[in-house]
Amino acid sequence: MLIKQEWKDKGYVDEPIPEGTDLKAEIRRMASEKNAVIMAHYYVDGEIQDIADFVGDSLALAQQAAKTDAQIIVMCGVHFMGETNKILCPDKTVLVPDLNATCSLAESCEAQAFEDFVKSHPDHTVISYVNTTAATKAVTDVVVTSGNARQIVESFPKDEKIIFAPDQNLGGYINSITGRSMLLWNGACHVHEKFSLEKILNLKAAHPQAKILVHPECKGPVVKVADKVGSTAALLKFAIEDDATEFIVATESGILHEMQKRCPQKTFIPAPPNDSTCACNECNYMKLVTMQKLYNCLKYEWPQVEVDPQIAEKAIRPINRMLEISARLGL
Numbered sequence: 308m309l310i311k312q313e314w315k316d317k318g319y320v321d322e323p324i325p326e327g328t329d330l331k332a333e334i335r336r337m338a339s340e341k342n343a344v345i346m347a348h349y350y351v352d353g354e355i356q357d358i359a360d361f362v363g364d365s366l367a368l369a370q371q372a373a374k375t376d377a378q379i380i381v382m383c384g385v386h387f388m389g390e391t392n393k394i395l396c397p398d399k400t401v402l403v404p405d406l407n408a409t410c411s412l413a414e415s416c417e418a419q420a421f422e423d424f425v426k427s428h429p430d431h432t433v434i435s436y437v438n439t440t441a442a443t444k445a446v447t448d449v450v451v452t453s454g455n456a457r458q459i460v461e462s463f464p465k466d467e468k469i470i471f472a473p474d475q476n477l478g479g480y481i482n483s484i485t486g487r488s489m490l491l492w493n494g495a496c497h498v499h500e501k502f503s504l505e506k507i508l509n510l511k512a513a514h515p516q517a518k519i520l521v522h523p524e525c526k527g528p529v530v531k532v533a534d535k536v537g538s539t540a541a542l543l544k545f546a547i548e549d550d551a552t553e554f555i556v557a558t559e560s561g562i563l564h565e566m567q568k569r570c571p572q573k574t575f576i577p578a579p580p581n582d583s584t585c586a587c588n589e590c591n592y593m594k595l596v597t598m599q600k601l602y603n604c605l606k607y608e609w610p611q612v613e614v615d616p617q618i619a620e621k622a623i624r625p626i627n628r629m630l631e632i633s634a635r636l637g638l
């Protein structure tokens with residue numbers, strides 16, 4: 308199908324949807340006709356999570372991509388997630404509804420600058436968070452997600468010299484719970500670094516029974532007041548299994564959709580950011596994925612994620628290493 312230059316410039320198919328289209332039914336029809344699997348991260352809009360075949364955290368999405376037999380993977384999330392899928396499944400078509408959906412962490416770690424840093428520490432093992440570009444993964448020894456970072460770091464000897472990139476908050480948290488002193492790259496997530504400790508404590512005073520759920524990309528003082536620190540999937544599991552009926556949630560607010568769905572009788576309060584004039588607890592990259600863009604990307608099978616084969620050849624090693632260690636540890 309012809310992809311207009313205007314769409315290439317925009318990074319997504321900007322085609323009006325014919326009036327009266329049942330978007331959900333059409334998306335599902337195209338997915339089954341084209342043997343496509345729709346995957347979604349917990350941070351995209353609830354209606355997209357509801358229509359997906361699989362919803363998960365970064366680790367589960369990578370694990371799922373590695374074993375899918377669908378011919379097309381539609382990754383409703385950010386670009387690095389599509390890249391990871393493409394690296395794992397080079398023969399499949401990987402679509403992301405909007406190529407502009409990047410990630411502040413991935414952007415904070417420019418590959419050449421990172422490679423120079425790595426070269427200046429030749430005796431260090433390089434551990435990179437999955438929230439990185441394929442080019443950064445290509446100069447990495449092992450990839451981690453927030454769901455397995457602790458266990459993977461601990462799988463190395465205590466005196467192993469380690470570079471951890473790009474999230475300084477996640478790296479600092481892992482240092483604090485493992486007693487390591489990994490060298491940290493100074494990246495941060497524009498959503499997680501903005502949660503206000505003061506406002507969380509005010510909320511806690513107003514809801515003393517509420518438990519505080521915190522993603523480890525948040526700053527140290529916010530992590531310190533948490534009842535549970537974990538990946539999106541770990542926070543969801545805690546909310547389902549814990550006896551508390553109220554939770555203050557310090558991560559991107561999209562996760563509240565699945566929490567509320569799985570626990571309709573419990574109350575979930577999104578933690579407020581410092582700046583109350585913006586919806587800063589929303590990831591503006593994840594929110595670029597809309598039903599209209601999902602419909603159009605399935606219809607036109609574009610935008611496709613491509614990874615330079617030379618980079619992919621190097622980047623697959625640390626991703627596979629992560630998947631192998633996770634499988635061995637039952638994660």
Ligand code: 13P
Pocket residue numbers: 363364365366438452453454496524537538539540
């Ligand atoms: P999870 O690995 O917890 O899904 O987090 C991904 C992410 O982008 C957090 O900001």
Ligand code: SF4
Pocket residue numbers: 350385409410411412413438496497498499524559590591592593
């Ligand atoms: Fe990246 Fe932060 Fe968005 Fe997660 S929430 S995808 S870390 S910008």
